[in-house]
Each structure stands twice: as C-alpha cells, then as structure tokens.
Amino acid sequence: MKKKTFILFFSLLALLGCEKSEPPPKPPFNASLTLPQLMDWVLDPAADGIWDAVAWISTTKGEKVIAPHTEAQWDALRNSAATLMEASNLLMLEGRAKDNGPWMTYSRRLSKAAEKTLNAIATKDTQAIFDAGSEIDSACEACHIQYAKFDQKAPQK
Amino acid sequence: MTLAATVFRLNNPFFLNHEMNPMKTITNLFKLALFIAIGVVPFAVNAHHSTTMFDRTQVVTITGVVKEVQWTNPHVAIFVSGAVKEGDEPSLWLMEMTSPGNLIRVGGWSRTAVKAGDKVVVEFFPLRNGGKGGALKKITETQTGKVYTADIFAQENANLEQSK
Helix, strand or coil: CHHHHHHHHHHHHHHHHHHHCCCCCCCCCCCCCCHHHHHHHHHHHHHHHHHCCCEEEEECCEEEEECCCCHHHHHHHHHHHHHHHHHHHHCCCCCCCCCCCHHHHHHHHHHHHHHHHHHHHHCCCHHHHHHHHHHHHHHHHHHHHHHHCHHHHCCCC | CCHHHHHHHHHCHHHHHHCCCHHHHHHHHHHHHHHHHCCCCCCCCCCCCCCCCECCCCCEEEEEEEEEEEECCCCCEEEEEEECCCCCCCEEEEEECCCHHHHHHHHCCCCCCCCCCCEEEEEEEEECCCCCEEEEEEEEECCCCCEEECCHHHHHHHHHHHHC
C-alpha cells in the first residue's frame, strides 16, 4: 500500500513538472516573405526556368524543338529544378503552411515533380523533363484551385 | 518567323540566348509591338496564370485554319486564323489550354493531334477584355471529324482528384 502511494505521489509530481516545462524553442526560420512574394520571387521563376526549357512549336514550315544545348543552359535548368525542389519545403514551414492535410500533399507533390525533373536533367532526357514540367503545373494548379480560389475572385456580371 | 513564334521566342530565354541576332531581335520586337497593338496577344502565351481572364458563361465558335501549335508548359496554345461569321475577314485568334500532361490524360490529345494547316471549327470561352482569344473548349478537325476537348476549368480541377 505504501509502495502504491509512493508511486502515485511521484507520478503526480512528475506530471506537475511536465506542466511547468518550457515549450521547445521554435526553429530560427525567417519566413517573413508573404506567400505571394514567395510565389512571385522564388517558386514561379524557378518553374518558368523548367517550363521554358523544353517545347515543341509546330508551324506550316514544320516542327521546331526547343531544348537546352550548351552546358550553361543545362546548368541553368538544373539550378531551376533544384531551387523549386527546395522551395517547396518553404511552403511547409510552420507559419506558412495552411494546414497539415492537402497543403502538405500538394507541396510534397511539387517537390517530387521537381525532383523528377532533376533526375531527367541528369540524363538529359528532354521528354522526361517536359513531362515532369506538366506534373509541376498539376501540383501548382491543384493547390491554387483549393487555396487561391481565383475563379471566385473573377469579375461577376 | 511567324508572329506567334516571335511571341514565344521573346518569352523564351533559350531562344533569346541562342537563336536571335540583334537585328532579328529588333525586327521581331517591332512585329511584337504591332501584334500587341492590334490586340492579338492580350495575355502571355506561356505564362502560368489563373483562368479568371476567360468568360466561362459564353462560348464563341470560329471556323478557320490552324497556323501554329505551341506544345508548351504550363499551357498549350494554338493560333487559328478564322472568323466567327462565314464571309468575315479572317483574324488570328489565340486559343489557350491546360498543360500538355492534362490534355493527354483527360482530353485524349497528343503532341501531333492538331497540326498547323488543319482546317478546324473551334469553340472557346472568350477573353473578358474582348481580345481575339480565349480558353479552348473543343476543336473539331473538319476533314477527319476528329474532336478534342480542352476545357481548362474541368481538366485542371481533375488534379484535385489525382492528388487524393
């Protein structure tokens, strides 16, 4: 009986001690950019670097293929993909993430698509880069439809 | 170089860096200024943007010929020379779609589904600002009868389902 009382006493003491303990310090992230600034200044330019790199233009004179040719162009493309992959982590920072559900799903989907682009760049597979570019757009659009709700902001008649 | 290609090239750093000499660039810039002045390019061809610029309460139909197909991310674009009414002077119209990936997955498209020179009937949601362009809804090749849909609103909403 004495033993049980002893255990109960120290358990309560431990719980009281937990209540008094300080919360862990927040990570020292600087997330002072607004979401539109992060989009306009970091994510969108990086995505544009990928989207502009590979394309097919068909005219009556034939088809023109746009793709990187020089090492400098491949480097620029790789840098865009790497930036986008890492920047998708910034969307998931505490204070910036809208929720722990779909927001995180779309952010991770963007990260994976950017990583797929990086892998395609490593093998200079232009079709795979192009396909991954579409996946990047899909991740962006899915998130915009759910969170930006552009259509609701459209002018009403 | 076509006007549509000029617009794309001026938007594209890879073209600017490697295929344009200064004199050609000046000429193309002049063409582009003219192109914008006549209202043919009221929105960026290959920019990532929302769909609020299109009026989805209206559908316009034109009959004409495809001049150029830009199979690009994040939006595919088609230039069609055509007219709303038979007998009207044809104009150049810019049709925008969703990404190539969405078109392939949901609309049954391929890169060569629609080609320059194809005679087509095009249904689209027009631009709110009255410019000659819109979001492509349906394109029918008049010679083969093949139909491709390209509803940017529905096809991009499908991404939500894909993410679950």
